[in-house]
């Protein structure tokens with residue numbers, strides 16, 4: 001990567017010619033995610049109850065179906081339609097009934113319903129993100145499909161906030177952040193990852209600081225154990241305004257490291 005760390009109106013340079021970055025998760029951190037998924041599952045359970053299946057069992061079956069296909073499919077947008085159809089077929093099999101074509105079609109439509117929905121942003125998310133310190137690279141790191149996640153960012157009015165959007169179909173954020181740190185020549189101690197999931201986002205504590213913003217529970221469950229680190233710091237914020245105050249600490253750390261940078265050796 002080029003050692004140039006300045007661009008028009010922005011100076012990313014920190015000690016050692018490196019840059020500082022703010023990584024941000026999207027689903028459940030910037031905009032609501034779980035309520036949309038829960039609504040789709042609830043509609044599926046209602047549909048199954050109309051067909052004579054037990055709705056609670058239908059819900060359990062769809063959860064099991066989601067878990068079963070995730071290792072092979074990741075979090076691509078076929079995941080929910082496939083899980084809903086598989087769950088319906090499982091319920092039919094249990095009852096010795098033949099799956100109906102029209103019901104399969106409705107299951108697929110319900111599975112697609114959480115995607116390309118106008119995002120509902122958490123309070124102050126947009127204003128804090130739009131006001132991030134301009135001398136940090138701002139990178140979204142999000143799980144899903146590129147077109148779905150870009151739609152969300154675009155409709156949230158945040159497309160200009162991010163210098164880059166990294167989309168991944170699987171839970172490998174720590175690896176992607178490690179690669180970005182190398183690619184952009186980032187100083188991980190003067191950077192941070194902001195996310196709502198202790199599991200998928202918390203894994204990045206192995207490679208940079210982590211700001212835990214649990215606005216809704218993460219997919220992997222928030223009982224996940226964070227990586228042990230003596231190098232990086234974890235902060236917790238209850239809302240985006242608190243997160244903003246923590247980001248200000250990072251700005252102060254960056255300034256301190258700048259003021260205390262060792263003199264360049266005289267050649």
Ligand SMILES: [Mg+2]
Pocket residue numbers: 025026027028029195196197218
């Ligand atoms: Mg999330």
